Amino acid sequence: MNILLIGAPGSGKGTLSQKLSKKYNLKHLSTGDLFRAEIAEGTERGEILKEAMQKGLLAPSDILLEVMQKQLSQKEFADNVLLDGFGKTLEEAKELDRFYNIDKVIFLDVDFDTLLDRILKRRICSECGYVTTVDESRDVCGKCGGTLVNRIDDNEETFKKRYQVFLEQTMPIVDYFEKKNMLSRIDANDSIDKNFDKICKIIGGCPKELER
Numbered sequence: 001m002n003i004l005l006i007g008a009p010g011s012g013k014g015t016l017s018q019k020l021s022k023k024y025n026l027k028h029l030s031t032g033d034l035f036r037a038e039i040a041e042g043t044e045r046g047e048i049l050k051e052a053m054q055k056g057l058l059a060p061s062d063i064l065l066e067v068m069q070k071q072l073s074q075k076e077f078a079d080n081v082l083l084d085g086f087g088k089t090l091e092e093a094k095e096l097d098r099f100y101n102i103d104k105v106i107f108l109d110v111d112f113d114t115l116l117d118r119i120l121k122r123r124i125c126s127e128c129g130y131v132t133t134v135d136e137s138r139d140v141c142g143k144c145g146g147t148l149v150n151r152i153d154d155n156e157e158t159f160k161k162r163y164q165v166f167l168e169q170t171m172p173i174v175d176y177f178e179k180k181n182m183l184s185r186i187d188a189n190d191s192i193d194k195n196f197d198k199i200c201k202i203i204g205g206c207p208k209e210l211e212r
């Protein structure tokens with residue numbers, strides 16, 4: 001079973017992806033992972049991606065699609081894959097849907113206020129980069145004891161801009177898969193553990209035991 005997970009910044013997509021891939025033995029892939037694989041191969045496309053990443057630019061859409069198609073057509077990614085937020089635009093998502101077999105799309109539906117609250121409480125370890133939530137009882141990293149700091153882009157103003165981009169670019173993808181009856185919408189305003197249970201109920205047993 002191949003799953004595509006979609007959610008706004010602050011929806012818990014990263015943490016839930018990790019938990020899901022562990023429980024269901026899925027290969028967790030983000031576009032960044034595919035780009036790194038392409039760059040490691042030293043191809044011309046890899047060079048273009050490397051340059052875009054270094055300059056902090058978005059990958060050109062045609063290159064992104066070519067790389068996604070090439071990497072996802074490899075045998076190891078044919079099944080039991082969890083795609084973490086693939087396709088930034090509707091066109092990219094449609095193209096992905098055309099060349100890749102997606103069985104289920106899960107949308108983490110979270111209210112604006114909850115997202116903002118989570119973003120403002122997010123802290124990152126200045127030593128090891130571990131991301132956590134602010135906690136009264138602890139002001140150092142639980143992994144290495146380093147100092148926890150605010151991420152520079154985790155402020156209200158930046159979040160509002162990112163959320164606007166999400167509404168304009170990603171919500172059409174949600175609508176597209178909903179019309180195709182491929183989408184499960186999860187109310188993901190609860191804690192990570194509760195949200196995780198809701199997703200597990202939708203996925204059911206281990207994907208390896210599920211016949212297509």
Ligand SMILES: [Zn+2]
Pocket residue numbers: 125126127128129130141142143144145146
């Ligand atoms: Zn740390």
